[in-house]
Amino acid sequence: MTPDVSVIIPTFNRAQLLSRAIRSVLAQTYRSYEIIVIDDASPDNTTEVIQNGFKRELEFGRLRYVKNETNLERTRSRNKGVSLAKGKYIAFLDDDDIWLADHLQTLINFLDQHQQVSCVFGKFIWLYKDGSVEDKFIRDFPETRTGSGDHYKDMIFKGRMVASSCVLLYKSVYEQLDGYREDLAKVNEDWEFFSRVAMNFDVGYVNNVSCLMYSYGESLSIPNTGEGAFVGERVFKIIEENSKKYHCPINAETRSFVYMTLSRNFVPYMAKSREYLFKALKVKPALLMSLATLGLLFRAMLGEHLYVALRDLDIPRLPFEG
Secondary structure (H helix, E strand, C coil), rough: CCCCCCEEECCCCCHHHHHCCCHHHHHHCCCCCCEEEEEEECCCCCHHHHHHHCHHHHCCCEEEEECCCCCCCCCHHHHHHHHHCCCCCEEEHHHHHHCCCHHHHHHHHHHHHCCCCEEEEEEEEEEECCEEEEEHHHHHHCCCCCCCHHHHHHHHHHHCCHHHHHEEEHHHHHCCCCCCCCCCCCHHHHHHHHHHHHHEEEEEEEEEEEEEECCCCCCCCCCCCCCHHHHHHHHHHHHHHHHHHHHCCCCHHHHHHHHHHHHHHHHCCHHHHHHHHCCCCCHHHHHHHHHHHHHHHHHHCCHHHHHHHHHHCCEEEEEHHH
16 A cells, blocks of 8 residues: 655664654654655664664564665655555654654644645754753744744744654655755755745645654754855855746845844854845845844954954953844
8 A cells, every 4th residue: 555655754864763753654653655765875773773673563564665875865864765655645754763653644634624835844842962942943933833934934034944754745845946966965954945835836734742852962064154154145145046947035024034144143253243234134124233143243353353252352342242
């Protein structure tokens, strides 16, 4: 019997965490799914863990295990997994994250009830190594509610709500857009891909937690700040190019938000930080009334060397520096 959902799990060198992720899928209340694990040439004992721990699932075809001969990186592994998928829906799960038992059922129900929506995100929370928990939606988007429309599209353009472990979309959508860009291997590939989805299809969001995302301080991704900001800059330029290609303009509020984020992330590369600060102010002059903007302006005007010297002296921050 053909499954409704194909769950794609790319993995690299995380055998024990992978087992936890797979078991969270096997515990789903929604039962029409297959699991496709793409092992990206892991040097650890991932193969043995899969073969010994999930014999029954392998025998019955509920779990398929594919090991790359060489390391292809995460985006290529995801694309490879989708190419093998039998379901009409695609769900992704990173090897260090887990789903709550109602994750698939919740998202399936939403798509059933919102026929115009082609891609839906569930809510997630972050769990950190020290045991702390962070709900980024409460912090950043307290007004967000279950639904669909331009609000959620704008959130995606801002780089929010784009965690792959929390999404369910039609396989046809993925195929129409040619999947993930394979030249964005380690960071912000979700932001670029789901921005393309939002430019071409209606997206939705369910405001109840169904996914737990773990941060162990050993992420495969490049940090967003400092040198990593250059990657974010490149990705947003791609998104801007796509907005022209698909005739889907990015509004001033969203553009200024991203420019301000890049300005913060580029510290202490002060020339780049100033560039994006001034871009944000040009798009939205009212930002100058914000204390956070004044803090950025203060640091940008100091210059890189003086800013770093003062930072290293451990001088207490001014109130508007955040």
